[in-house]
Amino acid sequence: MLFIFDIVCLIYLNIFISYMQVIKYVFQPHGDKRGQLVSLEEFKDIPFRIKRVYYMYDTECGVTRGYHAHKSLQQILVCIHGSCKIRLDNGKEKKVIPLEKPYEGLYVSNAMWREMFDFSPDAVLMVLASELYDESDYIRNYDEFLEYVKNCGEIVKE
Numbered sequence: 534m535l536f537i538f539d540i541v542c543l544i545y546l547n548i549f550i551s552y553m554q555v556i557k558y559v560f561q562p563h564g565d566k567r568g569q570l571v572s573l574e575e576f577k578d579i580p581f582r583i584k585r586v587y588y589m590y591d592t593e594c595g596v597t598r599g600y601h602a603h604k605s606l607q608q609i610l611v612c613i614h615g616s617c618k619i620r621l622d623n624g625k626e627k628k629v630i631p632l633e634k635p636y637e638g639l640y641v642s643n644a645m646w647r648e649m650f651d652f653s654p655d656a657v658l659m660v661l662a663s664e665l666y667d668e669s670d671y672i673r674n675y676d677e678f679l680e681y682v683k684n685c686g687e688i689v690k691e
């Protein structure tokens with residue numbers, strides 16, 4: 534009886550531990566009759582120091598970008614115009630998150646494989662990043678990524 538209880542606990546723990554949490558921020562729009570304004574401040578609206586901002590636009594129909602993970606970079610992705618989808622993969626689970634509101638931000642931790650796809654023709658995807666651009670922080674090979682998360686892929690606490 535105790536043995537069955539142990540097995541049930543182990544299965545439950547495994548499901549619990551492998552559950553991939555998706556963190557979406559809903560920013561406060563300061564709207565009035567002129568329109569909307571969203572302000573993002575580091576450590577207030579964004580959980581890290583913002584060292585870099587970049588954005589992508591004019592993404593061709595059918596294109597998928599990304600196909601990499603980062604060793605230490607954390608980011609918040611905001612589709613400030615149009616829409617797109619983000620596939621997140623922690624090496625155990627994959628989730629697709631639509632981004633279609635200019636006041637929503639998707640938190641992407643380090644050690645997380647990402648693919649961005651299904652861009653609408655008018656999509657502008659803005660990214661707030663915790664680090665400067667550094668090619669040595671990228672893991673661009675999926676098998677290397679799986680090894681990385683298995684061996685040393687410690688996730689930076691948000």
Ligand code: T46
Binds near residue numbers: 587600647660666
């Ligand atoms: C990420 C996803 C969401 C720079 O010179 N500086 C930069 O800050 C960045 C981000 C890129 N670049 C150059 C490097 C390449 O020649 O811009 C070109 C395109 O970059 P990449 O192919 O890495 O773009 P994506 O869309 O695949 O990935 C980007 C970020 O690189 C990445 O960190 O998480 O957006």
